[in-house]
Amino acid sequence: MANTPRFLGRLPILPIAVLMLVLVMPALLADVIAPHDPFKAYLRNRLQPPLFFGGTAEFILGTDRLGRDILSRIMHGARYALVISLVGIILGAIVGTVLGLIAGYVRGVVDALIMRVVDITFALPSILLALALASVSGPSFQLVILVVVFVIWGFFARQVRAETLILRERDFVARARVAGASDIRILRKYILPNIINTIVVLATLQIGVVIVLEATLSFLGIGIPRPIPAWGLLVADGRQLIVSSWWISFFPGMAILLTVLSVNMLGDSLRDWLDPKLRQV
Amino acid sequence: MSPPSILNVSGLTKHFPIPHGLLGRQEHIVRAVDDVSFSLAHGQTLALVGESGCGKTTLARMLLRLLEPTSGSVEIEGKDIATMSKAEMRRFRTNVQAVFQDPWASLSPRMRVFDIVAETLVINDNLTKGELTRRVDEALIAVGLRPEQAKYYPHEFSGGQRQRIAIASAIIAKPKLIILDEPVSALDVSIRSQIMNLFKDLQQDVGCSYVVVAHDLGTTRFMADRIAVMYLGKLVEIGPTDQMFDAPQHPYTQALLSAALPLRVDTPHEAIILRGDVPSPVNPPTGCPFHPRCQSVIGDICKTVPPRLKELGSPDHVMSCHIDP
Amino acid sequence: MGASVLQVKNLRTVLDLATGSVPVVDDVSFDVGAGETLGIVGESGSGKSMTALSIMQVLPQPIGRIESGEILLDQTDLVGLPEEEIAKVRGRDIGMILQDPHTSLNPVFTIGNQVIEALQINNPGTPRKSLLGRVVDLLRQVNVADAERRVHAYPHQMSGGMKQRVVGAIAIAGAPKVIIADEPTTALDVTIQLQYLELLRDIQEETGTAIIFITHDLGIVAKLCHKLVVMYGGKIVESGTVADVFRAPSHPYTEALLKSVPSVDQKVDRLYAIDGQPPALSVDRKGCSFAPRCPYVRDICTHQVPQHDAGLSGADTHLAACWNMGRDR
Incomplete structure (x- = not known):
C-alpha cells in the first residue's frame, strides 16, 4: 500500500544479503553449488586448513577429521536449519495463535487455563525436556520440531491473547455483533486480520531463537541425528580440536551467528515498518 | 401512547459485580442501569442524556443485545429480545442497527468499505453478488458517498466520511431502529451539522426510529422527539423535547439543561451551578441519588426515601422527584 | 483590562515533513491583556493547538519550528531565546x-508533590515542608x-473534574501572567465544565x-471570553471582541460555524451545513483556504490570499480576511 515504497527505501539490504548468502541460497541449491559431497571423506586431505591459512582452493573453508569439506557441509546444513525453523515456527505460530485467540476472546476459566500452561512451558527448561524425550525415543527430526513448537508457541499465545483482549472491545467488533456475526466470523474477519502483522513480526524474530535452539540440541547430540550435517553437529565435531584445527567449529559457528544476527535485524525492521506500536516491546 | 411502539423497555436493570479484595470475592455491585422503563414510537427519536456514569451507554448496549440485562426486558415490536428464536434473532439483527461514536474505532482497518457496508446483508441474507453490489451502491449514495469509493480502505477517508461509511453499513438492511451512540461528538464542528442533517433525511426517507445517546444538548434538541434524562443509572425525567427544554421539572434536568452554553452574547446566560462531582455509582447516595448536589432539597425525605416516577400532567412526561410539580 | 501581556506578531510555524515544509500556523497575530480572556476557535487542523505549542515552544521535535514572527511576553521576544530561558x-x-x-x-506521585514541584520552580531552594501550606491554599x-x-x-483516586482542577492549581502555582488552556473542558461532563469555567473566571x-x-x-x-480569534487552515479568518463577532460574523466560515451548531433555545428542522472537509496539511496552498467550501466563492478567492479588513462593526478591532468584505453576499 502507501507504505510499501517507504519500506523499500529503508530496506535492510545487508541482513537480507547475508541471509540469502548463508541460509537461503545454500539451502535451496546445496546439491548444485556445493563443491563436494558433504558425506564424502577425502582421507588424504584430513584436517586441511582453509584457504589463506595454508590450505588450497579445493577446500576453501578446510576439512574435518575425516577429510569432509566444511563449506559443503555448512551448505547442506543450511537446509536443515531452514526447514526446522520454518516448520517449527509455522506450527508454533499456529498453535500459539489459535490458543491465544481463544484465551483472549473467551476469557474466564479457559483463558486462565491456557495462560497457566504458557507459564509452565516458560518455566520448564527446554533442554532438559529434550534430553528426557531423547532418552526415551532417541534423537530425531520430529523430536526437534516438537521441542521447537513447545518452546515458542507460548510467545505467540501471549502476544495474540493480549491483542485479542484489546481488539474484542473495539467498536468495530461491537458493530459486527450488532450485524449478527458469529464468534467464529468475528475472530476470522475482524480480529485475526488485525493481528496478522504482529504474528509475522514475532515469527521472524523467533527464527533466531529456533536456529540457536536447534544448534544447541544438535550440539548436545539430542537434535538432528548424525550423519546429517546440522550446524550444531558441525560445531560439536570440532570441539576437541578447537586449538589445533579451529576452522572445523569456527565456520559453522559463524554461519549460526550471521544468520541469527541478520534475522533479528530483519525482524526489527519489519516490526518498525508493520507496527509502530510494537517498537517498545 | 397511541402509535404502536417499536421499542418497549421495562424494568431494565444491569448490575456489574466488581471483584474486590485479594481473593477477588465480589463485594461491590455497580448499579449501572437501575429499573429503567420507557417506550419509543415508530419513526420517532428518543434521546438518552446524562453525564458519565449515568448508564446511558450501558442501556444502549443492552438494547443492542451486546450486554445481557440483569433483569427487566427489551421488546422490539412486541418481541422480547432475550427469548428470540434463531429466525427472530436474524430479523432482530437486520432490524436493529447501531452507529458508534468514534469513526476511527468503529471500522476495521483491514476491511474494504464494500465489505464493511455489506456485512449485515452478507451475514443475514442470501443475496447474489450483483444484488449485494446494488444494495451497497444504494447505501453509499444515500449517505453522500460515491459507489466507486467502495473499493478503498477506511484509512483513506476523513472522520466525517468514515462516519458516513458507518451509517451506510447501519442502514443497508433497512433497519427499523438505529441506536446512535454519541454519533457526532468525535467529529469536527462543521462536519457535525452535515451528519445530523443526514440522520434526519434518512429518518424521513425510510421512517426508522432512533435512540440517540448524547451529552451535547444542542444535538439532543435538534434530533429528539423525546428526551430521557438519566442520573446514576436511574431515569429521572422523560418527556417531549420542547417541554423538557422549555420547562424542565426535575432539579437535575434543570441544572443539566442550564449547563448548555447558548451561542449568544446579548442576554446573559444564567446557569445553575451544581456542587461537587457526580458520585461514584459503586456507592450511590441513599434516598434520591441526586440529593447531595440538588439545589431544591425539600427535607429529610430526599435523603432517605428513593422517589418514584410520577406523571406530570400526562403519561408522556414523568419524573422521579419528591417535589410536587 | 491592561496593556498587552502577550502579543503574537505575524507568527509562522512550519512542520518539516517528508513532502516539504508545511505551514501549520501562518501569519497569525493577536494580543491579550491582563485580566483578559482570548478564545482561539477552530477545528482539527486549524492550527489552534499549534499556535499554543508555538507560544510555549514545545512544538513536536524535530519536525516543528517557528519560521518567523514574534511572541512578545511583556515586550520580551520569546522566539529565539535559549532553551533554559x-x-x-x-x-x-x-x-x-x-x-x-x-x-x-x-x-505515581501524590497531588501535593506535583503542586510542590510547580512551586519549587519559582521558589528554588525552599524546603518542601514549608510549601505544604501554600499547596493547600492553591487546592x-x-x-x-x-x-x-x-x-x-494520588491522581487515580480523583474524578476527571477534580484532576483538571489540580492541573489548574499547578498552572497558577507560579502566579503566571498568561494561562494557556487547550480544550480543558472537552473531557469533562457538562455540569462539571460549567463549574470549571466559573473557576477559571474566579481565578x-x-x-x-x-x-x-x-x-x-x-x-x-x-x-467566558472577551475576544476571539477564528482560525481555519492555519490562518486567522476573523478576529474581534466576542460581542462584535457574534453579532455580526463577517467571514463566511465564522458565519457557518455560528449557524451550524444546533441551538438549545429552539427546535429547528434543518441545520445550516457547509459541504466538504476541513483542509488537510499541504505544502502549496493558493488563495483562501476556505474557498473550496465557501458558498460565496469567487474567482479571486481560489488564487489570491485575502488580507485582513479592519473596521468591521465600526470597531477597528474587528477584522476578517475575505475577498467578499463590503460586498453584498
Missing part, C-alpha cells in the same frame, strides 16, 4: 492546562474540597492573569 518562562510566566486531565498528572483556590486530606491523594478576577482559551466550542467562547 524558555524553560523558566514556561514554569513561571505561562501556565498550561491541557485537554486530558487523566494524562496531565503523573500517576482550595481551585475548589478542591477537603484540600488538607487530598494533598496526599482571573483574583489574579488578573490573562487567559488564552483554545476550543472548538463557540458556546464556551460566548460564556
Whole structure:
C-alpha cells in the first residue's frame, strides 16, 4: 500500500544479503553449488586448513577429521536449519495463535487455563525436556520440531491473547455483533486480520531463537541425528580440536551467528515498518 | 401512547459485580442501569442524556443485545429480545442497527468499505453478488458517498466520511431502529451539522426510529422527539423535547439543561451551578441519588426515601422527584 | 483590562515533513491583556493547538519550528531565546492546562508533590515542608474540597473534574501572567465544565492573569471570553471582541460555524451545513483556504490570499480576511 515504497527505501539490504548468502541460497541449491559431497571423506586431505591459512582452493573453508569439506557441509546444513525453523515456527505460530485467540476472546476459566500452561512451558527448561524425550525415543527430526513448537508457541499465545483482549472491545467488533456475526466470523474477519502483522513480526524474530535452539540440541547430540550435517553437529565435531584445527567449529559457528544476527535485524525492521506500536516491546 | 411502539423497555436493570479484595470475592455491585422503563414510537427519536456514569451507554448496549440485562426486558415490536428464536434473532439483527461514536474505532482497518457496508446483508441474507453490489451502491449514495469509493480502505477517508461509511453499513438492511451512540461528538464542528442533517433525511426517507445517546444538548434538541434524562443509572425525567427544554421539572434536568452554553452574547446566560462531582455509582447516595448536589432539597425525605416516577400532567412526561410539580 | 501581556506578531510555524515544509500556523497575530480572556476557535487542523505549542515552544521535535514572527511576553521576544530561558518562562510566566486531565498528572506521585514541584520552580531552594501550606491554599483556590486530606491523594483516586482542577492549581502555582488552556473542558461532563469555567473566571478576577482559551466550542467562547480569534487552515479568518463577532460574523466560515451548531433555545428542522472537509496539511496552498467550501466563492478567492479588513462593526478591532468584505453576499 502507501507504505510499501517507504519500506523499500529503508530496506535492510545487508541482513537480507547475508541471509540469502548463508541460509537461503545454500539451502535451496546445496546439491548444485556445493563443491563436494558433504558425506564424502577425502582421507588424504584430513584436517586441511582453509584457504589463506595454508590450505588450497579445493577446500576453501578446510576439512574435518575425516577429510569432509566444511563449506559443503555448512551448505547442506543450511537446509536443515531452514526447514526446522520454518516448520517449527509455522506450527508454533499456529498453535500459539489459535490458543491465544481463544484465551483472549473467551476469557474466564479457559483463558486462565491456557495462560497457566504458557507459564509452565516458560518455566520448564527446554533442554532438559529434550534430553528426557531423547532418552526415551532417541534423537530425531520430529523430536526437534516438537521441542521447537513447545518452546515458542507460548510467545505467540501471549502476544495474540493480549491483542485479542484489546481488539474484542473495539467498536468495530461491537458493530459486527450488532450485524449478527458469529464468534467464529468475528475472530476470522475482524480480529485475526488485525493481528496478522504482529504474528509475522514475532515469527521472524523467533527464527533466531529456533536456529540457536536447534544448534544447541544438535550440539548436545539430542537434535538432528548424525550423519546429517546440522550446524550444531558441525560445531560439536570440532570441539576437541578447537586449538589445533579451529576452522572445523569456527565456520559453522559463524554461519549460526550471521544468520541469527541478520534475522533479528530483519525482524526489527519489519516490526518498525508493520507496527509502530510494537517498537517498545 | 397511541402509535404502536417499536421499542418497549421495562424494568431494565444491569448490575456489574466488581471483584474486590485479594481473593477477588465480589463485594461491590455497580448499579449501572437501575429499573429503567420507557417506550419509543415508530419513526420517532428518543434521546438518552446524562453525564458519565449515568448508564446511558450501558442501556444502549443492552438494547443492542451486546450486554445481557440483569433483569427487566427489551421488546422490539412486541418481541422480547432475550427469548428470540434463531429466525427472530436474524430479523432482530437486520432490524436493529447501531452507529458508534468514534469513526476511527468503529471500522476495521483491514476491511474494504464494500465489505464493511455489506456485512449485515452478507451475514443475514442470501443475496447474489450483483444484488449485494446494488444494495451497497444504494447505501453509499444515500449517505453522500460515491459507489466507486467502495473499493478503498477506511484509512483513506476523513472522520466525517468514515462516519458516513458507518451509517451506510447501519442502514443497508433497512433497519427499523438505529441506536446512535454519541454519533457526532468525535467529529469536527462543521462536519457535525452535515451528519445530523443526514440522520434526519434518512429518518424521513425510510421512517426508522432512533435512540440517540448524547451529552451535547444542542444535538439532543435538534434530533429528539423525546428526551430521557438519566442520573446514576436511574431515569429521572422523560418527556417531549420542547417541554423538557422549555420547562424542565426535575432539579437535575434543570441544572443539566442550564449547563448548555447558548451561542449568544446579548442576554446573559444564567446557569445553575451544581456542587461537587457526580458520585461514584459503586456507592450511590441513599434516598434520591441526586440529593447531595440538588439545589431544591425539600427535607429529610430526599435523603432517605428513593422517589418514584410520577406523571406530570400526562403519561408522556414523568419524573422521579419528591417535589410536587 | 491592561496593556498587552502577550502579543503574537505575524507568527509562522512550519512542520518539516517528508513532502516539504508545511505551514501549520501562518501569519497569525493577536494580543491579550491582563485580566483578559482570548478564545482561539477552530477545528482539527486549524492550527489552534499549534499556535499554543508555538507560544510555549514545545512544538513536536524535530519536525516543528517557528519560521518567523514574534511572541512578545511583556515586550520580551520569546522566539529565539535559549532553551533554559524558555524553560523558566514556561514554569513561571505561562501556565498550561491541557485537554486530558487523566494524562496531565503523573500517576505515581501524590497531588501535593506535583503542586510542590510547580512551586519549587519559582521558589528554588525552599524546603518542601514549608510549601505544604501554600499547596493547600492553591487546592482550595481551585475548589478542591477537603484540600488538607487530598494533598496526599494520588491522581487515580480523583474524578476527571477534580484532576483538571489540580492541573489548574499547578498552572497558577507560579502566579503566571498568561494561562494557556487547550480544550480543558472537552473531557469533562457538562455540569462539571460549567463549574470549571466559573473557576477559571474566579481565578482571573483574583489574579488578573490573562487567559488564552483554545476550543472548538463557540458556546464556551460566548460564556467566558472577551475576544476571539477564528482560525481555519492555519490562518486567522476573523478576529474581534466576542460581542462584535457574534453579532455580526463577517467571514463566511465564522458565519457557518455560528449557524451550524444546533441551538438549545429552539427546535429547528434543518441545520445550516457547509459541504466538504476541513483542509488537510499541504505544502502549496493558493488563495483562501476556505474557498473550496465557501458558498460565496469567487474567482479571486481560489488564487489570491485575502488580507485582513479592519473596521468591521465600526470597531477597528474587528477584522476578517475575505475577498467578499463590503460586498453584498
